[in-house]
Amino acid sequence: MQTNKNDKKPTEMVKSGEGMKIGRKRKDKTTEDEDMGFGHWGGYMEAKKAKLLDQFHDSEIKKVSSLFEGIAIHVNGLTKPPLHELKNLMAAHGGIFHAYQVSSTTHIIASNLPNVKIKHLGSVPVVKPSWITDSIDLKKLLDYRRYLLYSNQSKSQPRIDFPAVEKPSTSGFSVDEKSSTSVESGPNIFEKAEVKPEVNSVGTTKVVAQQNPKFPTKTASDPSFLEEFYNNSRLHLISTLGAEFKQLVGEMRDRSDGKFPGRERLTHKDHQGTVYIHTVIMHIDMDCFFVSVGLKNHPDLRGKPVAITHARNGQLANVSSDQKADREREFALYGERLPAGAMSRVDKIDAQSSMSEIASCSYEARKFGIKNGMFLGQAVKLCPELKTLPYDFEGYKEVSNMLYKTIASYTLDIEAVSCDEMYVDITKILKESGYTVEQWANHIRNEISKVTGCPCSTGFGANRLQARLATRKAKPAGQYYLQADDVEAYMADIPLSDLPGVGRATLAKLKNLGLNTCGDVQVASLKVLQSELGQKAGETLKEQSNGIDNRPLNFHHERKSVSAEVNYGIRFQTIEECYNFLQSLSNEVYNRLSDINMRARCLTLKLLVRAADAPVETAKFLGHGVCDSLSKSTKTNLVINSSQIIFKEAKSLYEKLNPPFADLRGVGIQLSKLEKNAPTNTALSNFLKQAPERSVENTEKPVMIEKVDFKEKTDDKSSEKKISLNKKVVQTKQSSKRGRPKGSKNGTIKTTKNSTPTASLNRYFAKSKNIEVNQKSQQYIPVNSQIDMDVLKELPEELREEIIKEYQLNVKKVEAQDTTSKPASRIENKVSQSEKQVYQVEKILPPKPTNTVPMSRKSPFANLTWEQVKPIIKKWTQSGDEPSNIDIEMIADHFKHLAIDRKIEILQSAFNFLHRIFSVLTCNWHAAYFKIVDIMQQGMVARYGGTLAVKRKFECCEM
DNA sequence: ATCCTCCCCTAC
DNA sequence: TAAGGTAGGGGAGGAT
Numbered sequence: 001m002q003t004n005k006n007d008k009k010p011t012e013m014v015k016s017g018e019g020m021k022i023g024r025k026r027k028d029k030t031t032e033d034e035d036m037g038f039g040h041w042g043g044y045m046e047a048k049k050a051k052l053l054d055q056f057h058d059s060e061i062k063k064v065s066s067l068f069e070g071i072a073i074h075v076n077g078l079t080k081p082p083l084h085e086l087k088n089l090m091a092a093h094g095g096i097f098h099a100y101q102v103s104s105t106t107h108i109i110a111s112n113l114p115n116v117k118i119k120h121l122g123s124v125p126v127v128k129p130s131w132i133t134d135s136i137d138l139k140k141l142l143d144y145r146r147y148l149l150y151s152n153q154s155k156s157q158p159r160i161d162f163p164a165v166e167k168p169s170t171s172g173f174s175v176d177e178k179s180s181t182s183v184e185s186g187p188n189i190f191e192k193a194e195v196k197p198e199v200n201s202v203g204t205t206k207v208v209a210q211q212n213p214k215f216p217t218k219t220a221s222d223p224s225f226l227e228e229f230y231n232n233s234r235l236h237l238i239s240t241l242g243a244e245f246k247q248l249v250g251e252m253r254d255r256s257d258g259k260f261p262g263r264e265r266l267t268h269k270d271h272q273g274t275v276y277i278h279t280v281i282m283h284i285d286m287d288c289f290f291v292s293v294g295l296k297n298h299p300d301l302r303g304k305p306v307a308i309t310h311a312r313n314g315q316l317a318n319v320s321s322d323q324k325a326d327r328e329r330e331f332a333l334y335g336e337r338l339p340a341g342a343m344s345r346v347d348k349i350d351a352q353s354s355m356s357e358i359a360s361c362s363y364e365a366r367k368f369g370i371k372n373g374m375f376l377g378q379a380v381k382l383c384p385e386l387k388t389l390p391y392d393f394e395g396y397k398e399v400s401n402m403l404y405k406t407i408a409s410y411t412l413d414i415e416a417v418s419c420d421e422m423y424v425d426i427t428k429i430l431k432e433s434g435y436t437v438e439q440w441a442n443h444i445r446n447e448i449s450k451v452t453g454c455p456c457s458t459g460f461g462a463n464r465l466q467a468r469l470a471t472r473k474a475k476p477a478g479q480y481y482l483q484a485d486d487v488e489a490y491m492a493d494i495p496l497s498d499l500p501g502v503g504r505a506t507l508a509k510l511k512n513l514g515l516n517t518c519g520d521v522q523v524a525s526l527k528v529l530q531s532e533l534g535q536k537a538g539e540t541l542k543e544q545s546n547g548i549d550n551r552p553l554n555f556h557h558e559r560k561s562v563s564a565e566v567n568y569g570i571r572f573q574t575i576e577e578c579y580n581f582l583q584s585l586s587n588e589v590y591n592r593l594s595d596i597n598m599r600a601r602c603l604t605l606k607l608l609v610r611a612a613d614a615p616v617e618t619a620k621f622l623g624h625g626v627c628d629s630l631s632k633s634t635k636t637n638l639v640i641n642s643s644q645i646i647f648k649e650a651k652s653l654y655e656k657l658n659p660p661f662a663d664l665r666g667v668g669i670q671l672s673k674l675e676k677n678a679p680t681n682t683a684l685s686n687f688l689k690q691a692p693e694r695s696v697e698n699t700e701k702p703v704m705i706e707k708v709d710f711k712e713k714t715d716d717k718s719s720e721k722k723i724s725l726n727k728k729v730v731q732t733k734q735s736s737k738r739g740r741p742k743g744s745k746n747g748t749i750k751t752t753k754n755s756t757p758t759a760s761l762n763r764y765f766a767k768s769k770n771i772e773v774n775q776k777s778q779q780y781i782p783v784n785s786q787i788d789m790d791v792l793k794e795l796p797e798e799l800r801e802e803i804i805k806e807y808q809l810n811v812k813k814v815e816a817q818d819t820t821s822k823p824a825s826r827i828e829n830k831v832s833q834s835e836k837q838v839y840q841v842e843k844i845l846p847p848k849p850t851n852t853v854p855m856s857r858k859s860p861f862a863n864l865t866w867e868q869v870k871p872i873i874k875k876w877t878q879s880g881d882e883p884s885n886i887d888i889e890m891i892a893d894h895f896k897h898l899a900i901d902r903k904i905e906i907l908q909s910a911f912n913f914l915h916r917i918f919s920v921l922t923c924n925w926h927a928a929y930f931k932i933v934d935i936m937q938q939g940m941v942a943r944y945g946g947t948l949a950v951k952r953k954f955e956c957c958e959m
Numbered sequence: 960a961t962c963c964t965c966c967c968c969t970a971c
Numbered sequence: 972t973a974a975g976g977t978a979g980g981g982g983a984g985g986a987t
Contacts, residue, residue: 621972
């Protein structure tokens with residue numbers, strides 16, 4: 001329960017999910033090997049780190065026996081053979097592999113487990129991997145009890161040595177939990193571990209909660225809490241799977257070859273149907289997704305009221321009178337905070353009711369009034385014969401993948417909504433195949449049903465809203481096309497609750513206005529709607545009530561924030577526990593950030609704190625109870641790209657909010673203002689590694705000189721003549737202390753054909769040494785300001801003139817020489833010797849008055865946008881032999897990020913670093929200088945919103 | 960006016 | 972027992 005801190009407006013924290021729930025797939029320690037033959041999907045594999053494609057991979061494994069039929073393993077920790085092999089073995093021998101331990105997991109495979117893990121494994125036997133391999137070797141399913149890693153019993157109890165029970169490995173053999181226990185006579189230590197009826201008739205079966213007092217229940221104080229929580233959280237799974245499919249669609253579109261095997265298979269039936277000219281949007285949604293998947297293994301329950309929950313029974317045993325009193329108190333408080341007119345989830349439950357949430361329920365259950373998100377206790381009151389099924393996260397993932405794979409074989413005009421729902425623009429499909437909407441609907445629904453074994457419903461319309469509302473009518477297991485002519489009439493009777501965006505609060509407000517259907521809203525005053533719901537929401541509601549929806553499908557999803565929050569199991573007894581958890585959460589959220597190769601600029605800490613009048617023990621086991629919610633975000637524009645920074649900022653925000661840690665009930669970290677990380681460039685990073693003294697942190701200030709003293713370069717005789725700056729050069733400390741880059745010898749530059757990018761870079765970096773200084777005079781001077789004809793030629797005429805004028809360049813044509821051994825322009829390689837012309841700077845810029853960045857001075861590139869300049873530089877870098885692999889965009893991007901950092905040292909380092917690179921690229925120290933100023937200014941202006949503060953910040957940065 | 964922060968609301 | 976996450980749209984009200 002949350003309360004707005006300011007207006008104390010009561011709200012109820014209700015998470016009602018439609019149907020699909022699954023848990024975040026923790027990062028598999030194993031990486032699946034490569035592309036498994038799905039050409040269409042193959043490239044995605046590398047990028048996704050084996051997430052969604054795991055299932056596809058599995059499907060490629062040929063089943064050779066049914067040895068492990070009925071067995072579902074979860075591998076915990078490092079094993080020999082490793083996890084992925086065990087996985088493959090299971091697939092090959094008819095077993096099931098669970099990436100997470102779920103309630104249907106029959107065995108945990110582990111080679112060793114720390115105590116902390118053991119105590120939370122519950123009742124599932126932990127078995128050594130050799131059980132699997134030995135069984136395969138002997139072609140018999142061996143009794144796992146010989147392979148137990150440890151005994152689940154209390155240590156005081158004697159370990160019983162069981163005789164091996166070996167069963168023939170006939171294909172129909174099933175090691176069902178119940179049947180395997182029957183092997184033993186009388187009670188034994190394993191019985192408790194194994195008797196766990198999967199299917200419960202909630203109203204009748206009563207299982208006494210078993211809790212080993214030696215192993216107190218896990219809360220967020222436990223280091224392994226986060227992982228276990230995520231492994232069991234349906235909401236987490238829904239979220240992460242949804243995000244993954246959105247990303248998947250984008251990636252597939254990027255990699256698509258434009259061929260769709262499914263679509264090609266559709267026969268052109270002489271185009272007997274209508275040829276659709278107008279856009280047709282399909283909305284496709286699996287019917288009570290979790291239940292449908294669960295029923296695949298429990299066909300006996302088809303047609304019965306079924307719900308997916310964690311809890312197995314609707315009534316709790318052993319509720320103390322204190323607990324009952326607390327519950328009543330919390331429920332009352334809960335009701336107080338409920339928005340006026342809103343439905344409560346707790347008004348039909350009592351102190352004994354289970355508060356396990358129903359993730360999904362069958363249509364038969366819905367007839368009793370049971371809804372997704374309802375507490376099991378309440379549901380059982382509505383329908384005592386309700387059957388419950390445990391979660392099967394792996395199964396949901398598998399079906400989701402099949403669903404998306406099926407649709408993707410027809411089109412990639414897909415907007416992923418969640419793991420079981422998407423919008424598809426089928427206009428092209430209809431046009432090409434000549435199918436009518438109805439023919440297509442039949443076809444695709446059949447195929448999905450065949451492939452997934454689960455029913456789905458499809459709705460069609462001219463926009464997403466219409467398609468979606470059509471699906472409502474189509475459900476369950478049906479299809480409906482809402483035609484343009486019918487929209488108006490169809491909308492009138494639609495209840496407002498059916499509209500997307502109309503949830504509990506909005507519905508209550510509308511109800512108070514006497515509005516119940518879209519028809520009501522159609523004739524209501526827009527002003528009234530807006531004053532009640534807000535500007536935007538009022539407008540949207542009005543439009544939607546008329547069936548209007550102008551939002552196009554979004555095929556490419558771009559993430560705007562990354563977050564991780566936990567509002568369950570938060571019970572800290574010390575501040576250290578709290579900070580430790582914050583650290584875990586920081587790691588988690590950082591991993592997600594780095595998974596998508598981004599960095600952030602803003603961090604928000606979100607806390608749920610027990611309301612002052614709420615009982616300390618919540619009604620729901622380890623729930624958050626009635627809470628106030630607080631949030632606070634960072635105000636600096638600090639680059640957030642490590643878990644250390646995340647933790648530091650989160651901790652600092654926590655200290656600002658400073659709630660009593662014992663009253664914490666929820667913690668979340670959100671990162672926003674995301675930016676793409678500069679793509680990693682191996683050449684560049686290798687280069688930096690090889691020349692650490694020139695890394696960003698160590699580069700020196702730009703060179704300065706007292707007098708305009710020139711002299712010929714000394715490091716390369718043959719190039720000296722080209723350089724007209726025949727003045728005395730004062731060798732500075734800076735240039736002399738710099739390490740010599742690889743590939744250069746005595747500062748001379750070897751030009752080698754087929755040189756590596758790194759060598760190239762080094763070579764040119766060495767050349768940038770030609771910027772030399774005399775530190776007495778504080779003047780900037782480009783000692784090596786050669787401007788190639790080619791460079792000038794690339795620029796537009798006016799710009800060329802402008803540069804020459806602005807820089808007062810008296811360019812002089814110099815006879816080309818043999819320069820193969822000179823540190824001259826990299827361009828010479830692509831210009832024939834006779835054509836080669838090098839212009840030289842004869843007149844140098846006037847002395848710079850101060851050592852600050854001359855803001856008023858215009859860059860030679862000032863009239864060009866960066867976008868215009870980029871292709872020019874790109875051309876230089878791409879067409880020549882060198883520096884061939886420098887990605888100019890990457891460099892610029894890299895610098896933009898550095899440039900917008902507030903820290904002056906970093907800014908300055910950035911400047912120096914960028915300057916070096918650009919000097920190399922342009923062979924024009926001065927142009928490079930101003931280009932960088934531009935880039936950095938752009939970066940800062942973009943970041944700081946063009947305020948005066950930007951200029952001040954920039955100006956005060958010593959360069 | 961416009962932006963930023965701290966919420967609320969919604970969807971799955 | 973129970974696993975109440977996560978991302979995005981948007982608004983109120985203060986800061987600039």
